[in-house]
Amino acid sequence: MSSTLIVGGTVVTASGTLDADVLVEGEKIAMVLARQPGLAVTMTADRLIDATGMYLLPGGIDVHTHMEMPFGGTFSADTFETGTRAAAWGGTTTIIDFAVQAKGTSLLATLDKWHAKADGNCAIDYGFHMIVSDVNDTTLKEMDACVEAGVNSFKMFMAYPGVFYATDGEILLAMQQAARSGATVMMHAENGIAIDQLVAQALASGRTDPVEHGLTRPPELEGEATSRAITLAKVANCPLYIVHLSARQALEAVAQTRDTGQNVFAETCPQYLWLSIDDLARPDFEGAKFVASPPLRPKDHQDSLWRGLRTNDLSVVSTDHCPFCFKDQKELGRGNFSKIPNGMPGVEHRMDLLHAGVAAGHLSLPRWVEVASTTPARMFGLYPRKGVIAAGSDADIVIYDPQARQTLSAATHHMNVDYSAYEGLEITGRVVTTLSRGRVVIDDGTYQGSTGHGTFLARGLNQYLL
Numbered sequence: 001m002s003s004t005l006i007v008g009g010t011v012v013t014a015s016g017t018l019d020a021d022v023l024v025e026g027e028k029i030a031m032v033l034a035r036q037p038g039l040a041v042t043m044t045a046d047r048l049i050d051a052t053g054m055y056l057l058p059g060g061i062d063v064h065t066h067m068e069m070p071f072g073g074t075f076s077a078d079t080f081e082t083g084t085r086a087a088a089w090g091g092t093t094t095i096i097d098f099a100v101q102a103k104g105t106s107l108l109a110t111l112d113k114w115h116a117k118a119d120g121n122c123a124i125d126y127g128f129h130m131i132v133s134d135v136n137d138t139t140l141k142e143m144d145a146c147v148e149a150g151v152n153s154f155k156m157f158m159a160y161p162g163v164f165y166a167t168d169g170e171i172l173l174a175m176q177q178a179a180r181s182g183a184t185v186m187m188h189a190e191n192g193i194a195i196d197q198l199v200a201q202a203l204a205s206g207r208t209d210p211v212e213h214g215l216t217r218p219p220e221l222e223g224e225a226t227s228r229a230i231t232l233a234k235v236a237n238c239p240l241y242i243v244h245l246s247a248r249q250a251l252e253a254v255a256q257t258r259d260t261g262q263n264v265f266a267e268t269c270p271q272y273l274w275l276s277i278d279d280l281a282r283p284d285f286e287g288a289k290f291v292a293s294p295p296l297r298p299k300d301h302q303d304s305l306w307r308g309l310r311t312n313d314l315s316v317v318s319t320d321h322c323p324f325c326f327k328d329q330k331e332l333g334r335g336n337f338s339k340i341p342n343g344m345p346g347v348e349h350r351m352d353l354l355h356a357g358v359a360a361g362h363l364s365l366p367r368w369v370e371v372a373s374t375t376p377a378r379m380f381g382l383y384p385r386k387g388v389i390a391a392g393s394d395a396d397i398v399i400y401d402p403q404a405r406q407t408l409s410a411a412t413h414h415m416n417v418d419y420s421a422y423e424g425l426e427i428t429g430r431v432v433t434t435l436s437r438g439r440v441v442i443d444d445g446t447y448q449g450s451t452g453h454g455t456f457l458a459r460g461l462n463q464y465l466l
């Protein structure tokens with residue numbers, strides 16, 4: 001069993017910072033030793049890493065990714081291999097990806113299919129959520145088997161009629177089933193029935209540019225669907241997690257409900273914190289790069305979202321990483337915004353874009369770690385194996401240089417996509433080294449990992465339930 005000693009760094013956790021050295025033995029953290037003046041402790045290890053001036057963070061956990069996901073006749077551009085490698089470059093050491101049930105197929109067969117895609121291909125550890133798109137007696141029974149297989153979060157859609165859309169009745173049934181086993185239902189909360197009418201009206205009147213994607217999905221319809229999902233969850237007594245919350249109206253519904261003690265949680269994503277509908281309105285079809293659902297909102301929603309992160313009404317920041325290349329994929333929607341594949345790349349830059357929020361005074365250092373690693377671990381049953389730097393936890397450790405400057409660009413990123421949503425953005429802070437279960441994956445600008453190092457994580461239940 002090889003050992004690594006990381007000296008001189010500042011450990012940042014959800015509860016604060018500590019000047020400490022960290023000893024890793026094999027795949028686990030063996031010791032976190034606070035440095036104290038006058039106290040000299042000699043430790044030896046096979047490998048010494050000098051982290052003077054650096055932060056030591058628990059590896060990032062991105063609970064919302066879509067690698068090689070089928071969408072509208074094409075696939076998202078990152079495979080599990082390229083996507084997990086890019087994640088590691090950005091200091092993320094665990095992803096939870098979505099297995100997608102196609103209508104008429106079984107949940108367990110779907111899970112097998114996603115295992116086959118990921119198994120042996122990932123640079124970092126991974127788990128799955130299950131997208132339930134076909135609610136029937138068989139599916140409902142299979143949900144319990146999924147929980148036993150370590151997949152205990154089920155995503156449903158109030159958007160995308162004819163594809164993933166579930167009726168209120170179907171949602172209620174699935175929530176009741178999930179509640180029996182303690183599983184969490186994750187909701188894409190937008191009123192897809194109303195949105196489809198607005199989309200049809202726009203197209204009929206010749207409004208076809210990418211910005212129409214945003215204008216036909218107004219924030220009120222996210223607020224309405226969020227409230228409806230919360231009500232259904234209350235009736236079913238089921239834990240609810242709102243994915244990729246983007247609108248102030250939806251945040252207000254979540255905040256009010258959390259005050260009542262109901263088990264309702266929400267995440268947002270960096271694109272909603274840093275980008276806006278102005279990007280969707282970029283000329284010459286460039287706005288297509290920013291098409292995702294829910295859409296980017298007017299800028300004034302951003303302050304509400306940052307505040308929601310501080311007050312814990314937003315508990316997690318994930319990426320909803322779902323990259324489509326501009327050429328040949330986004331271009332499918334030239335002349336018809338509704339044909340633009342929905343999704344944006346982001347798995348590589350979540351930690352950096354949140355650190356930029358720390359630098360801008362939106363978040364504290366411990367809160368950065370909490371929303372990016374510790375809370376995701378607890379929310380999705382991985383804590384304390386993941387999400388913390390402590391003896392006994394997996395040695396998923398990121399050495400982060402808070403002073404380094406970097407410019408985000410498609411020319412230098414590692415995601416398998418031909419554009420960056422943040423092209424030319426200069427930010428402060430950068431990953432220097434990423435360890436996954438004690439193994440150095442990224443070291444000072446070089447990739448040293450291997451496909452197949454990442455293992456499947458069977459997860460426990462949400463640890464926040466009241």
Ligand SMILES: [Zn+2]
Nearest residue numbers: 064066320322
């Ligand atoms: Zn998604």
